[in-house]
Amino acid sequence: MLKIYSTACFQVDNECKKLQPHGLQSIIAQSRDYEKLKTVWEGWRNVSGKRMRQDFAKWVKLSNEAIKDGKQYKNLGESWRSAYGPGFVKKIEKLFHKIEELYRLFHAYVRNTLIKKYGAKYFKDNLIPAHILGNMWAQDWANINELLLPYKERLDVTGEMVKQGYNISKMFHQAEHFFTSIGLKNMTEKFWNQSVFEKISKRDMVCHASAWDLMATNDFRIKMCTEITMEDFVTIHHEMGHIQYYQQYEKQPVYFRNGANPGFHEAVGDTLALSVSTPQHLEKLSLVKNYTNSYEAEINYLMLMALDKLVFVPFAYVMDKFRWNVFSGEISEDEYTAKWWEYKCKYQGIRAPVKRTEDDFDPGAKMHIAGAVPYIRYFVSYIIQFQFHKALCDKIGFKGPLHKCDIYEKEEAGKAFADMLQLGSSVSWEDALEKITGKKKMDASAMLDYFEPLKKWLKNHTDESTIGWSCKNVIKTSSSSTSKKEPFKTFILLSVFYVSIWINF
Numbered sequence: 001m002l003k004i005y006s007t008a009c010f011q012v013d014n015e016c017k018k019l020q021p022h023g024l025q026s027i028i029a030q031s032r033d034y035e036k037l038k039t040v041w042e043g044w045r046n047v048s049g050k051r052m053r054q055d056f057a058k059w060v061k062l063s064n065e066a067i068k069d070g071k072q073y074k075n076l077g078e079s080w081r082s083a084y085g086p087g088f089v090k091k092i093e094k095l096f097h098k099i100e101e102l103y104r105l106f107h108a109y110v111r112n113t114l115i116k117k118y119g120a121k122y123f124k125d126n127l128i129p130a131h132i133l134g135n136m137w138a139q140d141w142a143n144i145n146e147l148l149l150p151y152k153e154r155l156d157v158t159g160e161m162v163k164q165g166y167n168i169s170k171m172f173h174q175a176e177h178f179f180t181s182i183g184l185k186n187m188t189e190k191f192w193n194q195s196v197f198e199k200i201s202k203r204d205m206v207c208h209a210s211a212w213d214l215m216a217t218n219d220f221r222i223k224m225c226t227e228i229t230m231e232d233f234v235t236i237h238h239e240m241g242h243i244q245y246y247q248q249y250e251k252q253p254v255y256f257r258n259g260a261n262p263g264f265h266e267a268v269g270d271t272l273a274l275s276v277s278t279p280q281h282l283e284k285l286s287l288v289k290n291y292t293n294s295y296e297a298e299i300n301y302l303m304l305m306a307l308d309k310l311v312f313v314p315f316a317y318v319m320d321k322f323r324w325n326v327f328s329g330e331i332s333e334d335e336y337t338a339k340w341w342e343y344k345c346k347y348q349g350i351r352a353p354v355k356r357t358e359d360d361f362d363p364g365a366k367m368h369i370a371g372a373v374p375y376i377r378y379f380v381s382y383i384i385q386f387q388f389h390k391a392l393c394d395k396i397g398f399k400g401p402l403h404k405c406d407i408y409e410k411e412e413a414g415k416a417f418a419d420m421l422q423l424g425s426s427v428s429w430e431d432a433l434e435k436i437t438g439k440k441k442m443d444a445s446a447m448l449d450y451f452e453p454l455k456k457w458l459k460n461h462t463d464e465s466t467i468g469w470s471c472k473n474v475i476k477t478s479s480s481s482t483s484k485k486e487p488f489k490t491f492i493l494l495s496v497f498y499v500s501i502w503i504n505f
């Protein structure tokens, strides 16, 4: 499945384009041509997900058989969730409901604004077509911010990076500098010598950014096909956060050389990036010039962050809710597409721009499903990174709105973070969370705090009658493929890798 995914290309503009770099995802990010976007959106799904539908079904069956043989879990979903302890599904549902009101408000604003651009006919039942949100999977909508930000006070960090001749090495060193500025560790010599920082030409690569703990002395690496953009600058911090965690818990016994839970691992770099991406900090890096610290600029900034962080939460939920229910048998093979779009509608308020059938397999158009990587860790991360951010800002005595806090050069913050990171998985994640935040529970309040000024603004600028959407017309798909039933070989090779890999959302 991953081979299908990483070698897939789709013919557009006389070239068979891959996803990235400079490929199909770039078109989705940059084009505002409704029809062209639709062609690329569908094209990518035809050459990726659709081609692995039967492999996926087979993989589910085999994985479940293997898990059941261990007699500990009823299915693979249960095994995946075991990292988080009992009652986890309910906790996630509760966290989602906590941010739901803000999400629906934001969704209404985005939709109403996009209607002005594309016309009301595309927004039936108040649903947003999935292909016009600037991201191949509609997981992050920041690429279309120029259509949505209400005020002219814009940040053009990517433009500034290009103008200043930023290169990949500078981006990585600048990220490292943030870590060391708060007293965290330098990247190692092996890191700089052995990492892959850009796409190797003429080679098929899984370009999705990842961070590797080779479990040998000082050997930690990143693999990434970096492009000179603000988005990738943030991703570098994300990946470096994994490396930092590896380094901090390196002295633990092998068994505990892991995150307190997978969501913690994903949250380290992102927590720092919440400081790095503040206009105040970007100004220190000379990536923002003459920033006016006005209310309008603040709203624009919060909206930009919501396009990245807030909209991601329901997306991440659907990714694993779908798979959990496939693993448990609640979703059968002949309703993959129907259920996928049912969830997409229910939680995200988006719809497919073209007709889908049970021959398609849109989940497989996303790397983590092709590559069998659990996804709820990113949901957890997006909630707790705000808890971490708030805790660290409290530690440095920051007074003021959370979205303005920058922990740069504050060693007290770095120390508090390191004290928790060093524990690895030697304590429960609840205890690790308590160590840094003083509380044992995941809580969306910090995230809501952060976006509070935006929420007020949205309430004043959104017609209440436009909030919400309907899923009554979500396509009921038809099954035209009768999947071949073949006897499965129950031979599974389990290999133990003493390598720990963390990849990007």
Ligand SMILES: [Zn+2]
Pocket (backbone or CB within 6 Å): 238, 239, 242, 265, 266, 502, 503, 504, 505
């Ligand atoms: Zn990651």
